[in-house]
Amino acid sequence: MDSAADRVLPATRVLALVIVPFLVAAFVICYLMPTRTRELFAWGIKPPLTAMLLAAVYIGGAFFFVRVATARRWSEVALGFPPVALFASLLGVTTVLHWDRFTHGHISFVAWAALYFAAPVFVVAIAATNTRTARRAVVAPDPRLAPAVRIVLGVTGLAELLVAAGLFVRPDQVGGLWPWAVTPLTARTLAAVYALGLANVLVAADGRASRVRLQLEVQAVMLTLVAIAALVRRGDFAAGPPGAYAFAAIVAAELAVVTGGLAGLSRGKPATRGRTALNAP
Numbered sequence: 001m002d003s004a005a006d007r008v009l010p011a012t013r014v015l016a017l018v019i020v021p022f023l024v025a026a027f028v029i030c031y032l033m034p035t036r037t038r039e040l041f042a043w044g045i046k047p048p049l050t051a052m053l054l055a056a057v058y059i060g061g062a063f064f065f066v067r068v069a070t071a072r073r074w075s076e077v078a079l080g081f082p083p084v085a086l087f088a089s090l091l092g093v094t095t096v097l098h099w100d101r102f103t104h105g106h107i108s109f110v111a112w113a114a115l116y117f118a119a120p121v122f123v124v125a126i127a128a129t130n131t132r133t134a135r136r137a138v139v140a141p142d143p144r145l146a147p148a149v150r151i152v153l154g155v156t157g158l159a160e161l162l163v164a165a166g167l168f169v170r171p172d173q174v175g176g177l178w179p180w181a182v183t184p185l186t187a188r189t190l191a192a193v194y195a196l197g198l199a200n201v202l203v204a205a206d207g208r209a210s211r212v213r214l215q216l217e218v219q220a221v222m223l224t225l226v227a228i229a230a231l232v233r234r235g236d237f238a239a240g241p242p243g244a245y246a247f248a249a250i251v252a253a254e255l256a257v258v259t260g261g262l263a264g265l266s267r268g269k270p271a272t273r274g275r276t277a278l279n280a281p
Contacts (some may be wrong), residue, residue, distance in 0.1 A: 006073045006134045012126050016065040022115055023062040029108070031055030031225065034233070042112035043102045043185070047236040050186050052229035057087070057193055060222035067214055074134040079206060079215050081127035083199040085120050090168060090192035092116040098185040142208040149261040154204030156254060160197025167191035179243050180236045196222075209265045216262050223255040 029040045034051040038044030045051040061084065068077045095102065095116055102109050145153075166174035171187035182190065199219065203212040227248045230237075234244030 006075050008068065008071050008074050008077065009126075009130050009133060012074075012130050013069045015122055015126050016068040019115070019119070020062050020065050020069070022111055023058045023065070025111075026108075027055045027058040027062065029055075030058065031229070038103070040108065041103075042106065042109040045186065045189075046183075047180055047233065049180055049229060049233035049236040050182065050190065052233060053193055053226055054189060056222045056225035056229060057196065059225065060218045063221050064214065064218045071214075073210070074130050075211050076214055078127070078131065078134075079202045079211055080199065080218065081123060082202065083196045085123045085127070086195050086198055087192050088116050088119040088123060090164075090195055091189065092120055094168075094185065094188040094192065097188065101185050142210050143265055144209065145203070145207045145212060145261050146264050149257060149264065150204040150207050152257050153200040153261070156257075157197040157200025157202075157204065160194045160200065164191045164194035164197065167194065179247060180238055213262065213265055216258050216265075219258045220255060220262065223251050223258065227251040227255065 026041070030037060030045070030051040033040060034045070034048030034055070037048075037051050041051070045054070064077070064080050064084070068080070071077050095113060102112070163174075167178075167187045168191035171182075171184040171191075175182040175184065175187035178187070178190075199215050203215050206212055230244045230248040230251065234241045237243035237247070239246075
């Protein structure tokens with residue numbers, strides 16, 4: 001089967017285009033007006049820093065789904081779907097667990113509930129269908145991420161998943177150690193954010209340029225906005241500005257690895273002969 005099989009299905013493009021407006025609207029509210037979430041969003045998020053971190057994920061997601069809608073090949077976007085499904089599923093469960101904390105009847109809550117109750121089902125179903133269609137597609141030889149970059153991203157991703165598990169399962173205990181104030185609801189929301197570390201694990205495990213480039217670009221967008229948020233809302237940190245600077249430095253370090261990986265892919269040469277898009281190791 002030729003590379004024509006490695007295509008993005010129309011249903012996948014439609015799903016992506018449906019999701020994008022929700023994410024852009026949420027970004028505008030939570031990043032540009034983080035102190036007004038009680039009146040404008042599905043629930044009042046405190047401190048504003050948490051709202052801005054969530055917003056960084058939203059605009060990264062919007063960037064990802066725009067690329068899904070315009071991509072030529074499924075292999076270019078496939079790795080992003082498992083992290084999206086995990087993120088949406090955790091927020092769906094969080095909504096049920098903290099139902100009384102939301103602003104019921106507000107249009108933003110209706111959109112929130114519709115998105116996080118429906119998205120996991122549709123994202124998984126669409127991804128599974130598109131993967132079956134593209135399973136035997138042949139792709140051109142691909143450069144690979146440098147081994148050192150893959151190791152750092154893999155370790156970082158596993159650490160983020162551990163943080164996510166702690167925040168979700170033990171929001172009071174782990175949240176009490178967080179560098180800014182969190183409630184059980186915001187701790188579990190942050191757990192969904194950190195669960196996106198699954199993307200790092202998948203990128204590290206795969207390494208092929210055509211499959212990991214978009215994921216690295218999405219991370220570069222999100223990490224940049226997270227670092228800016230930490231500096232803008234430095235007063236939200238329990239330790240004050242020094243805590244914000246330390247947090248931003250950690251984020252900047254991960255951003256440096258991500259951008260370094262992208263730069264390496266741009267300079268890379270194909271290292272292997274063509275293999276199936278989804279089955280090659």
